Amino acid sequence: MLPSQAHRSLAARPQPSLFSSSSQIRLRSPCLNLNPSPLPFLPSTFIPACIFAEEKPDCCVLFYPQDRSARRRSVTAEMERFVEVANTVADAAGEVLRKYFRQSYEIIDKADLSPVTIADREAEESMVSIISESFPVHAVYGEENGWRCKEKSADYVWVLDPIDGTKSFITGKPLFGTLIALLHKGKPV
Structure with a gap:
């Protein structure tokens, strides 16, 4: 895949949401604006890897809603x-x-x-x-x-x-x- 094609396929993904990893609740965050990307050399839909920590499930994480790899628990x-x-x-x-x-x-x-x-x-x-x-x-x-x-x-x-x-x-x-x-x-x- 050419770099320009990779950028296009990333850009087609839905916008990220802020979730608590201990539930499926979407947290309201008017400040959360990753589009355009805060770093001009990254695609606008980039999600910093440092904020997703598998080993710390009690932190807030950013991920795409369709990302099946993120563990979600039932909403209470x-x-x-x-x-x-x-x-x-x-x-x-x-x-x-x-x-x-x-x-x-x-x-x-x-x-x-x-x-x-x-x-x-x-x-x-x-x-x-x-x-x-x-x-x-x-x-x-x-x-x-x-x-x-x-x-x-x-x-x-x-x-x-x-x-x-x-x-x-x-x-x-x-x-x-x-x-x-x-x-x-x-x-x-």
Whole structure:
């Protein structure tokens, strides 16, 4: 097969989707845009091999929906609910962050001398309130306010960083993100 034919056959494949490898749920990811390819010398449908790890089935992977080699497990109502709440939490954080982005506000230095803003704190509070309402027995570990748990321990722990890239956020550069993770007994869901 000639290189130009290989490129054409790759380009005809469907666009990739972001899935949790522990289910068949498609995660909503408006930032996921691999077309055109971020690297101009690669075909637009290229999927970085480093993000697909057979030996770590609890990570998120990118793959083509028709790729039969990827192991998928059955969708559970519980997993659907986790994804729904995670999307709601991300939307709530985004709403708060848009209110403060490129505005004037006080910047405080934490003990480790990293900056924190009212946007960090308000976004985390909105995220925690949604998780607490949806899953009262789950624990939350937020970057700004630490551990929160109604019980002594919890099987599920949400790990939150409302603004990963606070310095970029403060300077008005759109190079920041909101991080949300869910652990079950210490392992990523």
